[in-house]
Amino acid sequence: MSRLFLGLLLVISFVYAEIEWEDYDDAFTLAKQQNKAVMIMFSAPSCKVCRYMKSTVYTDPFVDSYLEEFFIAVEIDYHDNPD
Numbered sequence: 691m692s693r694l695f696l697g698l699l700l701v702i703s704f705v706y707a708e709i710e711w712e713d714y715d716d717a718f719t720l721a722k723q724q725n726k727a728v729m730i731m732f733s734a735p736s737c738k739v740c741r742y743m744k745s746t747v748y749t750d751p752f753v754d755s756y757l758e759e760f761f762i763a764v765e766i767d768y769h770d771n772p773d
Contacts, residue, residue: 709748709757711765721762729761734769 712720714730721728733740747753757763 709754709763712762714764714766717762717764724762726760726762728764729757730764730766732766732768734767736769 717728720726731740731743733744748757
């Protein structure tokens with residue numbers, strides 16, 4: 691029973707600890723309004739490091755809360771947006 695409870699807590703923390711990625715066009719306006727910096731992550735589906743960051747680093751509750759407090763996060767897929 692305790693393993694089930696622990697597993698449920700882990701799933702809940704991963705579901706709620708997710709960065710809110712903003713649209714590039716809106717990010718700078720939001721950053722100015724909220725007095726935050728803009729963090730841009732360039733990514734691609736084939737990028738192993740990008741997938742690691744999304745699945746491991748950005749799902750960490752500490753990282754998530756830190757980024758939410760100080761940054762407006764933007765993700766740009768460089769295959770979709772080569773410019």
